[in-house]
Amino acid sequence: MSALSPPPDQDIVVVGATGDLAHRKLLPALYNLSVEHLLPTKGNIVGTAPFTWNDQRFREHARDGVTKFSRTGIDTAAFDAFAQRLHFVPIADGDLAPLRAHLGCDRRIAYLAVPPSAFKALIDALGAAGLAQGTSIIIEKPFGHDLSSARALNQTLHAVIPEDRVYRIDHYLGKETVQNLLVFRFGNSVSERIWNRDAIARVEITVAESLGVDGRGVLYEEIGAIRDIVQNHMFQVLAVTAMEPPISFEAEAIRNEKVKVLESIHPIDPHDMVRGQYAAGMVEDERVVGYLEEPGVAANSTTETFAALRMHLDSWRWSGIPFLLRTGKRLPTRDTRIVITFRDVPVHLFRDVGVHQMDSNRMVVHIQPNEGIALKFVAKQPGPDVTTQQVEMTFSYGTSFKTSPPEAYERLLHDALDGDHTLFIREDEVESGWAAVERVLMSPPPVHLYPAGSWGPPEADRIASPGHWHNATV
Numbered sequence: 001m002s003a004l005s006p007p008p009d010q011d012i013v014v015v016g017a018t019g020d021l022a023h024r025k026l027l028p029a030l031y032n033l034s035v036e037h038l039l040p041t042k043g044n045i046v047g048t049a050p051f052t053w054n055d056q057r058f059r060e061h062a063r064d065g066v067t068k069f070s071r072t073g074i075d076t077a078a079f080d081a082f083a084q085r086l087h088f089v090p091i092a093d094g095d096l097a098p099l100r101a102h103l104g105c106d107r108r109i110a111y112l113a114v115p116p117s118a119f120k121a122l123i124d125a126l127g128a129a130g131l132a133q134g135t136s137i138i139i140e141k142p143f144g145h146d147l148s149s150a151r152a153l154n155q156t157l158h159a160v161i162p163e164d165r166v167y168r169i170d171h172y173l174g175k176e177t178v179q180n181l182l183v184f185r186f187g188n189s190v191s192e193r194i195w196n197r198d199a200i201a202r203v204e205i206t207v208a209e210s211l212g213v214d215g216r217g218v219l220y221e222e223i224g225a226i227r228d229i230v231q232n233h234m235f236q237v238l239a240v241t242a243m244e245p246p247i248s249f250e251a252e253a254i255r256n257e258k259v260k261v262l263e264s265i266h267p268i269d270p271h272d273m274v275r276g277q278y279a280a281g282m283v284e285d286e287r288v289v290g291y292l293e294e295p296g297v298a299a300n301s302t303t304e305t306f307a308a309l310r311m312h313l314d315s316w317r318w319s320g321i322p323f324l325l326r327t328g329k330r331l332p333t334r335d336t337r338i339v340i341t342f343r344d345v346p347v348h349l350f351r352d353v354g355v356h357q358m359d360s361n362r363m364v365v366h367i368q369p370n371e372g373i374a375l376k377f378v379a380k381q382p383g384p385d386v387t388t389q390q391v392e393m394t395f396s397y398g399t400s401f402k403t404s405p406p407e408a409y410e411r412l413l414h415d416a417l418d419g420d421h422t423l424f425i426r427e428d429e430v431e432s433g434w435a436a437v438e439r440v441l442m443s444p445p446p447v448h449l450y451p452a453g454s455w456g457p458p459e460a461d462r463i464a465s466p467g468h469w470h471n472a473t474v
């Protein structure tokens with residue numbers, strides 16, 4: 001991030017400043033930007049929430065969050081300098097007008113780190129407080145609950161703030177590995193030649209979490225895996241994987257190509273999806289309860305904690321190629337990866353010397369953890385006979401760059417402060433994503449149980465067939 005410079009002067013308003021996201025991600029990210037001189041030179045950071053905190057209490061909360069979650073730890077002098085900019089204004093009766101007294105700049109950005117149910121009232125309140133002029137908004141996921149609610153939320157937003165000041169955040173786009181996919185695909189002449197239906201047989205995207213609902217049963221009951229992960233994070237990874245080369249590296253050129261991918265998703269048939277829900281089991285050597293026993297979850301809940309789906313893109317580049325998406329909670333490990341399987345060789349030349357079965361070439365993009373790329377191919381085992389074995393060539397961030405990538409939220413906050421929309425989701429992208437899952441949301445397939453610590457219900461194997469899922473080795 002060293003090539004970046006401080007964004008224009010502006011205030012930063014964190015709405016929902018007492019919550020989990022602010023504590024674990026936003027305040028540590030703002031602190032690290034401050035340490036790297038990448039915050040606006042002038043401007044306050046104003047936290048707000050219904051809690052009646054004061055500046056001192058907010059600064060203690062920030063210190064705690066930075067101590068526990070900052071990737072660089074905490075430097076006392078640097079934190080004290082950062083803390084001077086922190087102020088807290090309690091919201092009473094949904095009125096945001098008291099914020100005005102704490103804003104020193106003509107320009108500001110408001111981060112809505114609040115439950116989605118609060119989005120509309122807060123956007124209206126910004127307008128009612130006379131704060132629309134000069135305000136940009138960063139808005140968290142999930143953006144809507146389905147296509148019609150996403151459209152309604154877009155209308156609410158645009159009544160107060162124009163689209164060019166709206167930043168819909170999906171922190172997956174802030175991950176170095178997702179951005180590197182653009183560089184890998186469009187910065188290397190060798191990759192684009194094989195990135196199509198002629199060379200690729202199938203594409204698998206897995207987002208596996210070992211965590212359960214982590215005490216957020218009430219919230220998760222309303223959402224489920226399709227809305228929580230598939231419609232946003234997985235579709236964004238899909239869009240970057242499958243997009244055409246943009247005409248430039250400008251935000252709109254990239255977003256134009258991403259939206260075409262989402263618009264090309266063939267409507268997903270409920271038969272091409274398997275939903276699952278975790279039962280009690282063992283995860284990472286720990287016994288855990290099933291979803292139905294989690295606090296806040298209805299005893300007869302059919303909310304999915306796992307989804308696997310097969311989809312196709314109606315496009316020249318990808319016609320006929322299956323895209324297999326799978327996500328779940330309480331899987332054996334935390335692992336997000338894209339597995340590209342290439343077509344088999346046309347003739348099995350080594351059959352005559354006893355090698356009947358050869359593994360297909362595969363490329364694995366490790367998005368998290370162990371960020372990097374691996375190419376798996378077949379090599380001859382040393383010796384007088386022709387025997388083959390699959391081997392791996394790897395690129396790893398840790399080894400090549402000897403540095404840990406910055407947190408996604410640091411990059412995204414800086415970009416939004418700087419007015420760069422490249423890594424944020426446009427109005428039409430969010431609506432195309434919802435349109436693609438509309439059918440499965442209206443008629444969801446049944447939910448199958450899977451033991452916590454497994455790779456999901458056995459029924460999901462049908463989605464990957466012929467062939468199988470490529471799981472992380474645990």
Ligand SMILES: NC(=O)c1ccc[n+]([C@@H]2O[C@H](COP(=O)([O-])OP(=O)(O)OC[C@H]3O[C@@H](n4cnc5c(N)ncnc54)[C@H](OP(=O)(O)O)[C@@H]3O)[C@@H](O)[C@H]2O)c1
Nearest residue numbers: 016017018019020021049050051113114115116118140141
């Ligand atoms: N936590 C994460 O890691 C994470 C990751 C990705 C996305 N998100 C998204 O980020 C948003 C916030 O999540 P969270 O985990 O931080 O939730 P949280 O821990 O429940 O915190 C919500 C915050 O919003 C405030 N709030 C609630 N209702 C409000 C209202 N009507 N007006 C103003 N403030 C209100 C709360 O204040 P009070 O406590 O005073 O009510 C609290 O400060 C959600 O949209 C979530 O989906 C969170």
